[in-house]
């Protein structure tokens with residue numbers, strides 16, 4: 001560990017088998033954790049262990065391995081509840097991902113609570129998964145979709161505009177905790193407090209925060225919080241919707257079938273208790289169990305440490321990039337890393353982001369280029385067709401950033417740029 005970093009990246013990397021591979025004949029430098037994170041051996045092993053030692057359905061059998069599967073799956077929810085400061089597993093609904101969590105709210109809560117002419121408030125910083133479900137709901141119901149504008153630098157919410165929008169008493173305010181393009185960490189606690197003064201329900205999209213910063217849903221005060229396991233060292237196909245007991249109890253299940261019922265007669269049924277009334281059919285059992293192993297890993301390192309590590313890295317990256325000519329950086333800059341997650345989007349004047357990503361690939365570096373599933377932000381606010389993005393996690397270090405900077409020099413050389 002050097003320069004005050006508290007995480008020993010060399011040790012951490014030993015836990016991630018992917019770092020044994022080469023890409024384009026070079027050791028892999030993975031700078032795309034905002035898209036999906038890499039998985040430690042502990043998570044991979046937990047899946048193999050489930051299938052080879054106690055594969056059985058949950059909530060059904062009373063034999064030993066079925067009870068163990070049920071216990072491990074429920075334990076995983078308990079671990080998640082603790083990680084995000086929820087009261088209990090009753091607040092944790094397992095779904096496929098953040099997208100499904102938000103759609104569940106828009107469909108179940110939205111169908112009952114939104115009427116013609118109601119306002120729904122989101123922002124200009126949203127990923128499509130916290131945007132399209134609200135467009136669909138607004139269309140179904142004849143509701144009005146409003147957007148919190150960004151400030152003049154396109155870095156943060158324009159708080160005056162947020163307050164003006166609140167005057168319309170939106171039924172729901174749904175905003176991202178951390179932007180997957182700008183890296184901005186929004187003050188969701190303050191946003192919730194203000195929204196509550198207007199009687200709004202608040203949903204926080206935690207896809208980019210839960211993996212990287214300590215989260216406490218009770219301290220935020222939101223009604224809903226959505227996240228994806230695959231962005232936080234866990235497997236794909238599993239994510240969670242946190243909801244307060246009050247709001248989840250008031251909602252109807254979206255799907256009917258096995259496991260979500262208490263009793264069924266030929267013409268009626270009653271619902272299972274929380275959170276199971278929202279989980280019809282056989283669950284993603286291996287996913288839930290492996291998510292538990294991912295949370296164990298995060299806890300062993302410590303969320304505070306992960307955040308400090310990424311803040312140092314992002315500062316280093318911004319300092320390095322800001323000193324290069326003809327580079328545009330989007331989102332908060334090096335003097336505002338306290339509100340910047342480990343996401344750095346940039347453009348090199350004169351080179352298309354897709355070409356930049358190709359050249360990075362030839363150096364063994366994985367970055368993403370495109371609209372990042374945030375088209376209104378990238379095309380309408382930033383007025384770009386695409387941007388390049390590097391994103392960091394606990395297995396990245398300054399050496400990775402140095403390699404990215406060298407790749408930028410290669411781009412400039414190839415395109416004869418200054």
Ligand SMILES: Cc1ncc(COP(=O)(O)O)c(C=O)c1O
Nearest residue numbers: 097098099127129180207208228
């Ligand atoms: C801010 C944000 N919200 C939501 C999502 C959607 O996550 P998922 O595809 O896992 O549903 C993403 C994915 O990149 C994201 O960055």
